[in-house]
Amino acid sequence: MIIKNLKYILPVIIPLIILLLPSDSFAIVGLTSVEQRVIAIFAMATLCWILEPIPIFATSVVIIVSELLLISDKGLWFAKTASPDLGHLISHKTIMATFASPIIMLFLGGFFLAMAATKYRLDINLARVLLKPFGTNPKYVMLGLMIITAIFSMFMSNTATTVMMLSILAPVIALLAKQDLGKVAFSLSVPIAANIGGIATPIGTPPNAIALKYLVNENSVSFGQWMVFGVPFVAVLLFIAWLLLIKLFPTSTEQINLTIKGKFLKTPKAITVYVTFILTILLWLMGDIHGMNSYVVALIPVAVFVIFKIINKDDLKRISWDVLWLVSGGIALGVALDESGLAKNAVAAIPFANFHPLLLITGASVLCLVMANFISHTAAANLLLPLVAALGASMQSLLPYGGEVVLILGVTFAASLGMSLPISTPPNALAYASGNIETKQMAKIGVILGIVGVLIAYAMLYILNKSHFIG
Incomplete structure (x- = not known):
């Protein structure tokens, strides 16, 4: 029974554990209390979009409300308590504006x-x-x-x-x-x-x-x-x-x-x-x-x-x-990751500069493609694009391969190419x-088109970037 209810338990328990951990443990690695709360919200969103204990659009609403309560300048009083490692509180107007972006x-x-x-x-x-x-x-x-x-x-x-x-x-x-x-x-x-x-x-x-x-x-x-x-x-x-x-x-x-x-x-x-x-x-x-x-x-x-x-x-x-709310929740998640500084810190914490740019481009696309086969394309894009954008902005080594634009668009295209299973879209x-269709028949052509599509996308984006159509 417990295993059966994990999809309801995990999206609550794991974010709570993250929130209740001493803020000092996050301060050691240079993260503020606000960033700690953003991590909890991100974990909740990821688990809810993957396990779907509630409708995926409802998850977006929960994201926005959680941000307003925990990391906004008009949130809960104890969430705004002054401390050396509190971090930057985000304007409530900025968060609410995602509904009318x-x-x-x-x-x-x-x-x-x-x-x-x-x-x-x-x-x-x-x-x-x-x-x-x-x-x-x-x-x-x-x-x-x-x-x-x-x-x-x-x-x-x-x-x-x-x-x-x-x-x-x-x-x-x-x-x-x-x-x-x-x-x-x-x-x-x-x-x-x-x-x-x-x-x-x-x-x-x-x-x-x-x-x-x-x-x-x-x-x-x-x-x-x-x-x-x-x-x-x-x-x-x-x-x-x-x-x-x-x-x-x-x-x-x-x-x-x-x-x-x-x-x-x-x-x-x-x-x-x-x-x-x-x-x-x-x-x-x-x-x-x-x-x-x-x-x-x-x-x-x-x-x-x-x-x-x-x-x-x-x-x-x-x-x-529901689609509009789903998109707005993704935008709000991106705002939190960006304005709190968490996205940049997360990218800085991993030595991406030591990786070959093509490896990063391929890895990000493949990860998004795999995720998009099992969860909503929109959810996959919502989770990955804020991190990819921060990564693209911080790496000068990506410029010869098209830079931030090519990385973002390649991952975006990969999100739409996840179509190997009946649950994919x-x-x-x-x-x-x-x-009229068996799952293995759908998977056969879906996998081929996903891989071929990602390769074609980056080839075309690279050429167009060099031709100054984009970027």
Whole structure:
């Protein structure tokens, strides 16, 4: 019984032990009381995100509340007791601001676009039009499905995209013979494309948004710059994934007729959605011309859709608020690690300078890739990116290999490439639930794409950095 309840016990007991240890024992290694509390909060977050005794978004809320109580300037009175090794208390406004960070606003704008597109059937109709050129040959139909899924995942939730595309695909899979490996290939193609496609834009998946928190000042990356390397990366990896699918799971069916019924709506509200969708994307891509950053642009569709009643109060209830809270908790954890000084001290305590830069880059990516297969991609990014950012900023030896930008983006890409198991991502779980895929089949292609994807990511990022597209 005790072992069964460990997932509830460990996230409470271990942080408490850390908090109750004499502060003198931490002072010996140069850590303050505030940093000791941040370690406890970090341990709690890690255990909760891995073991999931509570929903992962709830963990983010607990992080923010714990920080407000234990390490903020308006926290519990005894937590602010003056002592020689108290350390730097963080402003409560800074911690609370993570709920309304510009990154959260960027995601909110993406949610509004996705919701309006679904409500006015823009997504289904685009799929219908874009699939026509791919004909009836099974392997080319699959390629078309993957390309369209990836494109939608750049601007919509990966999960919502997978649900939509699997519903389009279901009648076709039903026509394939029971032992036809094409069922496996088609069923895997959608979640793979959804997972990969989200990498292409800053709003495609939460780890991308988290990375933006650490890409600031001289390392800042605009929406357009992200797509300069994100889209080619997605295109290359998507093509490799397609080749693997048709090679590992060949179909015996010679022809597939994919029929999607529907037509573009021509109502004033639908036209407003179409125009706003196109305008927002163009503004994101042309930030250097008009001067607005992607966070400001993201609020334009929010205002337009609310003013014209395209998104109403009932629609607002269906927004993925849990994702926004999850991201905000990760941002708050990063703030605590950074402003308390713990991240820099942790990096300084390990002789990273003695390691070869390529070993650090590879090690950080592989660690993130492994973690992302077993826990939420967002949780993996939340835990690793603050430490990676501090490491990148402190090591001059990384500069010849692309510096901090390449390290952060490589780890971010690795977070989205963890897709070897049904539990790795919601798209994987949805596809597995179809009953057409075995875990070993998903793991086979997931492991290959994860390793190949990390290698391609660093190769492309290194080249683009040398070409001064980024950094």
